[in-house]
Amino acid sequence: MRKKNKKTRILLSKVGVDVHDRGLKVIAAALRDAGMEVIYLGASRFQDEIVKSAEEEDVDAIGISSMEGMHHVKIPELMKELREKKIEVPVVCGGIIPMNEANDLKERHGVYEVFSPGSTLKEIVECFRKCTS
């Protein structure tokens, strides 16, 4: 069992071989500055690596970045796998995800929140804080 005063642990990753991790790295730094612990998998990671890491690291939330337009395939698959493995932590996504598809990810696939380009670090940090409290 985890101790109560333990830092909030966030897993950050991209899913698939997408290399664009600038935003994800910035978010990692912002979450660390906000006192959270970040398990940073980074760019080009497969679904099974993310699920395994989420299990082993006992994380409180997962952040997934998608910049190459594969979110409509990769993210629902990841959500399904997490559900099957009974990893019930909030998943926050961000990147180039059009509004209608963002709503679909939230409503049909159980994604907690989707951030579009131009979102501020403050909003993103606040979201992770809220969903893990």
Add this chain to the structure above:
Amino acid sequence: MRYELTISLMRIGIISSLRAYDGVEKQTLPKRSKSTEIRQARKKWKKTYDKWIKDTKIKDKAPKTTPSKIPLKSIYDPTDIDDFDYLKKLGFPGIYPFTRGVYPTMYRGRPWTVRLLSGFGTGEDANERFKFLVKEGETGLNLALDSPTIYGFDADDPRMRGEVGQGGASISSIEALERIFKDLPIGRLSTSVVTHFLGLPTYAMYIAMADKQGIPRKNLRGTTQNDPLWLFHVGNPPLPLKPSIKLAVDLQEFCMKHTPKWYGINVSGYHIREAGSNAIQEAVFTLADATVFIDETLSRGWHIDDIAPQISFFMNAYNNLFEEIAKFRAMRRVWAKILKERYGAKKDRSLIFKFHTQTGGSALTAQEPLNNIVRATIHSLAAIIGGTQSLHTDSYDEALGLPTEAAAKLALRTQHIIYHESGVPNVIDPLGGSYYVEWLTDQVEEEIWRYFDRIDKAGGMLAYTEAGIPRREISQTSYQTQLAIERGDIPIVGVNLFKSKIGDFEVCRVKLEQEDAEIDAVKRVKKNRNEKAVEETLGEFRKACKKGVNVTPYAIKAAKANVTNGEMYQVFWDVYGEWPHLD
């Protein structure tokens, strides 16, 4: 006494410079005896300036530094470049130190190559876009690969579902490459392949394709990015560092022998910048990365004058027009000096910093995307005034997805308008002699040298990379930049200034059916190919990898036997080790 000595030295300087410069100095820069007068006039102006600000109670809101933190004054005059030695600093285009351009004629001879990055969906889609761009006046092909191809996975790998053909073309085998280049004159057009990591598998397939078409290898013109180093500074490289360098240099070496008009390594600063570095980090890491490849090639017994001409660069053109122009000018000067003084290169062709430019993708905004047309135009101007050899202008919709045909055409026309209508390319290095630009070029150059010293003291760029220092420094700059954007210190129209919401937009999206078509294609290739030839050539390729010899000829043989990109990469992973995962 001291005063007199100074005066007489100045006289000598003026007399000899007049002789040497044939009047050029006299025309472009004032005599030093004017300096005192200019300083006095400047003081007078500054008083007026300060008074004006005080009286009108306005604030001088201009940034105090460039984006790379070079401190800025409000105006530049001849005294800022007091000791300016025209011939030493600038000279003329095509002549050392090449500050004013790498070729004597620059755009008066011929325009830069208009090279729009394209490739997505199926091979047929990529082919159609290429033909459209060539018909509309593109002069060189620029092929983007999708992430699965870059990282060594075939389209039919189930883990790649959703990513095939997304950010570029999928090239699992020579069959896919042949569909992309169908009916395109590869013997005449030059092709740049943006491989992001190793160029070997796609280059091997390209050579195999040209061999099949009977085009002599020595006539092939193009570039393979083949720069694995940037992926160690940003992103996630699929192979360990040293084998990656080894494989990149294998290709470079093969190009030197067999395809002399093909640049085997295109050292990339573009991605370093896109990952959030500033202009100086982009410049210094790119040049330093190039030295790693040179050192490795030299260690194989080659002469510097054989190696250097076949290296080219890939740079970013970003928001700050003058700092970008100064960056390109300074890089030419630094590169020429490194090659001449550090490596002892003799031929002019070895000393020139030739580069392709792409406008800054991460500077584009999803909010009010039409604003990106203006940004891309400014970036394009920076590249052209900076003396680029070829240019990709981003499409305005690239912050949202792949460019639509209409947006790609507009990007192409942006270059056409600059070339044909603006008058910008009519005079070589048009900002040469600008007090500000010359001063800034000097400052950027000094910063590059200072950084180089640090790298040298740390044992060179290979050691610096192994220690993960560029990676750390780029992330830090990127984070600081984002914080500055959020404080409003770096204004972005539509984002933190004149804020606007992201509206509905039409995106060019690759459909899963297109992906299915590529998956079926590679499956067909694997089913119909001669398995014996696959086994033999792949076996020889594996043996070559293990032996440490140049693997390029074996890759070409394998490509001819329809061995896939994924199969070649599997050999790399077996022999050289798995993903190092640096974060």
